[in-house]
Amino acid sequence: MKRSVYVAAAAAASLAVLAVRPGTLNALGAVHAQAAFTADHTAVKPEYKTRGEIPAEYKWKLEDIYPNKSAWERDAKKVEELANAFPLHEGKLASSVGALSGALDDYSELCRLRDKVILYTNLGLDVNTSSTQAQELYDRAMKINTLVGEKTAWFSPELVAVPEDKMKNYLASKRVAHYKKFLQDILREKPHTLSKSMEKLLAGSSPLAQTPSGVFTMLSKDVNFPKIKDENGKDIQLTRANFISYMESKNENVRKSAFKAYYQTLGNFQDTFAQILAASVKADNFYAQAHHYNTALEASLYPNEIPTNVYSELIKTVDANLPLLHRYIAWKKKILGLRDMHMYDMYTPVVPYNDKYIPYEQAKEMVLAGLKPMGEGYEKVLKQAFSRGWIDVYSTRDKQSGAYQSGAYATHPYVLLNYQGTYDDVFTIAHELGHAMQSYYSNKKQPYSTAGYPIFTAEIASTLNEQLLFKSQYARAKTKEEKIYLLNRYLENFRTTLFRQTQFAEFEKLIHEKEQAGESLNAEALKKIYAGLNAKYYGKAVVNDPEIGMEWARIPHFYNSFYVYQYATSFAASAALAKQIEKSGKQAVDRIRNKFLEAGSSAAPLEIVKAAGIDMSSPQPIQDAMKQFELALNELEKVAGEKCFLTLLKKTPFK
Known part of the structure; x- marks a missing residue:
C-alpha cells in the first residue's frame, strides 16, 4: 500500500480512487499560451509561507468529512469495534446465503467507514506534512487500517473455500446482488490466495511495505x-x-x-534514494512471489483483469515509433537554433508566449469553457467543486507536492493542487477534475462494492478533460502564430504523456526484473538504467546530460508499482473519445457518462472502455495515436516553415 495512493489491504472495494500526479513533468506540454486566454499582466502571484495565510476559499473543507477531531475519534473507535467484531462471521460463510450476505453487509460498513477515517488523516497530513498532530493522527489511522487488515484477513480465503456449486447458488440470489462483481473478483484471486494464517501474517506486515513510500516522501520534503x-x-x-x-x-x-x-x-542523497527505491521493488517482488504470481507486473495488473501483454505491447509499440519522437526533437533543436540541445532545453517554448501569471480565477473560467462539451449537468457539478471546498489550491513548504484527487464513498471528491499560475497548471485542474467527476458519478450510480474504479479507467477520464480543454483552446486560435503554438503544444502532449510515461513504465519493468534476477539496484545501477533509457527515447539530437540519470529519484509514481503506463494507454483512449464527442456530441457524451463515468468497477476495465467505444486489448489505439502524432508533425512542419519561425525568434529570442 502507498500512502498517497491508498488501496485497502483486504478489500477490492476501498477509496473511490486516487489519481496522483506529484512531481511529474508536464502532462500536456511545457509552455504557456498567449492563444485565446491571455494572462493578466497586472496579476501578482500570491506567495504563502504558512497555511494560515491562505484564504479559506482556496482550501478544501475537511469539516465536510468530520466537523472536528472528536467526531473523527468516534468513527475511529467505531471502526475498531467493527473490526474486532467481524471475526464473529468466521467459519459461517458457507452455511447459508443469509450468513454470507450478513458478513458482506458488515464488511462493507467496516470498509466504508475505515475509508472515511483514513481519508481525513491523509488529507490533513498532505497539506501540513510537518505537523506533529497530523502525523500522529495519520499514524493512528494506519494502525486502524492494519487492524482491519488483520481482522478481515480470513475473509477472502474463506470466500474462496466455499464450494463452487454453493457459490454459484449464492451468486444467483438477490440478497448478494450488489456484491456479485466483488465476489467474482475475490474468486478470481483463488489461485493467488493463501491460507488464513498466511494472509493474516502478510496483512500484519503491510506497514513494512508502506515504509519506502513514506520515507521517500519525508526525505524529498527535507531535501x-x-x-x-x-x-x-x-x-x-x-x-x-x-x-x-x-x-x-x-x-x-x-x-x-x-x-x-x-x-x-x-x-x-543518491545512495539513500536508491536504497529506498530498491526496498520498494523488493517488497513488490516479495508479495508477488508470496501470492504465486510469476512477476510483480502480473501481480499488479491481475486484480484489474489487465493482461500483461497490454503493458508489453505498449512498450513495444512506442519503441517502434521512437524515430517519430527523434524527428520531432531534431526539428525542435533546429527551430530553437541550438548548437547542442540538452535535457534542460526540452521544455523550452519554440514560439513566443505570454509567461505572465494566470490567476486562479481565470484558470477556472478556462476550464469551465473547455469542458462545456460534457453538458450542463457536468458543468453544474464542476461549479460546485470550485465553490464548495473540494479543491486545495496553493502550495506551502509543508504541503505534499504535485496534484491528486481523493475521496471516500461517503464524501464528495477532494482535489489537491499546488497552483503556480502556469498554463500547465490550468490543464492539471482539468485533469484532476476529470477524476473528481468520475468519482462523483460513480458514487451516485454504484453501490459501495463497485463504486471504486481502477487507475486504468481513471486516467482516461482525466486525460479526456485535457483533450477537450486543448480543443477548446485551438478553436479560439485566431492567428497563424497561435495555431503554430497549439500544434506544437499538441506534440508536446504526446511527448510528455505517451512517450515519457512509457519510458517510466519501461524503467519500472526493468528494475523489477533485475531485482527478481538477484541484481543489485544500487545508485550507479539505477542511474545507468535510467540514463540508457533516456538516450534511447530522446535520440542523438539531445545531449544525454549525466544529471538526468538521477531523475528516477524525484518520481513518486515509482512507489506505486506499474502505475504510470496507464497515463500512456489512457492518452490514446481519451484522444479517441474526444473525437467521438466532437463528431457525435450529446450522443457520445451520454454514452461516455452512462457506460464509462458511472460504471465504477461494475465490469472489467477493458470491458468498460470497450463499452465507451475503445478496444484497449489491442495495440491498435496506441498505433492510431502514433499516426496522429505523425500527422500533426507533418502539419506543423508544413504550416510553420523555417522562415516563419526565424521571424518569430527575432521577435522574442530565447537566449
Missing part, C-alpha cells in the same frame, strides 16, 4: 535545494514546487542552473 538566479539576476530559492516553472524559462542560464542544482542536490 533543501540551493538558490539560483532568475531571469533578472535575482537570487531565488529553488524548491520542489517551482522547479518546473524554471525549467520552462526562456533564459538558458536559468534552465541550466535549475536543472543542475536540482539533480546534483538529489545526487548528494
Whole structure:
C-alpha cells in the first residue's frame, strides 16, 4: 500500500480512487499560451509561507468529512469495534446465503467507514506534512487500517473455500446482488490466495511495505535545494514546487542552473534514494512471489483483469515509433537554433508566449469553457467543486507536492493542487477534475462494492478533460502564430504523456526484473538504467546530460508499482473519445457518462472502455495515436516553415 495512493489491504472495494500526479513533468506540454486566454499582466502571484495565510476559499473543507477531531475519534473507535467484531462471521460463510450476505453487509460498513477515517488523516497530513498532530493522527489511522487488515484477513480465503456449486447458488440470489462483481473478483484471486494464517501474517506486515513510500516522501520534503538566479539576476530559492516553472524559462542560464542544482542536490542523497527505491521493488517482488504470481507486473495488473501483454505491447509499440519522437526533437533543436540541445532545453517554448501569471480565477473560467462539451449537468457539478471546498489550491513548504484527487464513498471528491499560475497548471485542474467527476458519478450510480474504479479507467477520464480543454483552446486560435503554438503544444502532449510515461513504465519493468534476477539496484545501477533509457527515447539530437540519470529519484509514481503506463494507454483512449464527442456530441457524451463515468468497477476495465467505444486489448489505439502524432508533425512542419519561425525568434529570442 502507498500512502498517497491508498488501496485497502483486504478489500477490492476501498477509496473511490486516487489519481496522483506529484512531481511529474508536464502532462500536456511545457509552455504557456498567449492563444485565446491571455494572462493578466497586472496579476501578482500570491506567495504563502504558512497555511494560515491562505484564504479559506482556496482550501478544501475537511469539516465536510468530520466537523472536528472528536467526531473523527468516534468513527475511529467505531471502526475498531467493527473490526474486532467481524471475526464473529468466521467459519459461517458457507452455511447459508443469509450468513454470507450478513458478513458482506458488515464488511462493507467496516470498509466504508475505515475509508472515511483514513481519508481525513491523509488529507490533513498532505497539506501540513510537518505537523506533529497530523502525523500522529495519520499514524493512528494506519494502525486502524492494519487492524482491519488483520481482522478481515480470513475473509477472502474463506470466500474462496466455499464450494463452487454453493457459490454459484449464492451468486444467483438477490440478497448478494450488489456484491456479485466483488465476489467474482475475490474468486478470481483463488489461485493467488493463501491460507488464513498466511494472509493474516502478510496483512500484519503491510506497514513494512508502506515504509519506502513514506520515507521517500519525508526525505524529498527535507531535501533543501540551493538558490539560483532568475531571469533578472535575482537570487531565488529553488524548491520542489517551482522547479518546473524554471525549467520552462526562456533564459538558458536559468534552465541550466535549475536543472543542475536540482539533480546534483538529489545526487548528494543518491545512495539513500536508491536504497529506498530498491526496498520498494523488493517488497513488490516479495508479495508477488508470496501470492504465486510469476512477476510483480502480473501481480499488479491481475486484480484489474489487465493482461500483461497490454503493458508489453505498449512498450513495444512506442519503441517502434521512437524515430517519430527523434524527428520531432531534431526539428525542435533546429527551430530553437541550438548548437547542442540538452535535457534542460526540452521544455523550452519554440514560439513566443505570454509567461505572465494566470490567476486562479481565470484558470477556472478556462476550464469551465473547455469542458462545456460534457453538458450542463457536468458543468453544474464542476461549479460546485470550485465553490464548495473540494479543491486545495496553493502550495506551502509543508504541503505534499504535485496534484491528486481523493475521496471516500461517503464524501464528495477532494482535489489537491499546488497552483503556480502556469498554463500547465490550468490543464492539471482539468485533469484532476476529470477524476473528481468520475468519482462523483460513480458514487451516485454504484453501490459501495463497485463504486471504486481502477487507475486504468481513471486516467482516461482525466486525460479526456485535457483533450477537450486543448480543443477548446485551438478553436479560439485566431492567428497563424497561435495555431503554430497549439500544434506544437499538441506534440508536446504526446511527448510528455505517451512517450515519457512509457519510458517510466519501461524503467519500472526493468528494475523489477533485475531485482527478481538477484541484481543489485544500487545508485550507479539505477542511474545507468535510467540514463540508457533516456538516450534511447530522446535520440542523438539531445545531449544525454549525466544529471538526468538521477531523475528516477524525484518520481513518486515509482512507489506505486506499474502505475504510470496507464497515463500512456489512457492518452490514446481519451484522444479517441474526444473525437467521438466532437463528431457525435450529446450522443457520445451520454454514452461516455452512462457506460464509462458511472460504471465504477461494475465490469472489467477493458470491458468498460470497450463499452465507451475503445478496444484497449489491442495495440491498435496506441498505433492510431502514433499516426496522429505523425500527422500533426507533418502539419506543423508544413504550416510553420523555417522562415516563419526565424521571424518569430527575432521577435522574442530565447537566449
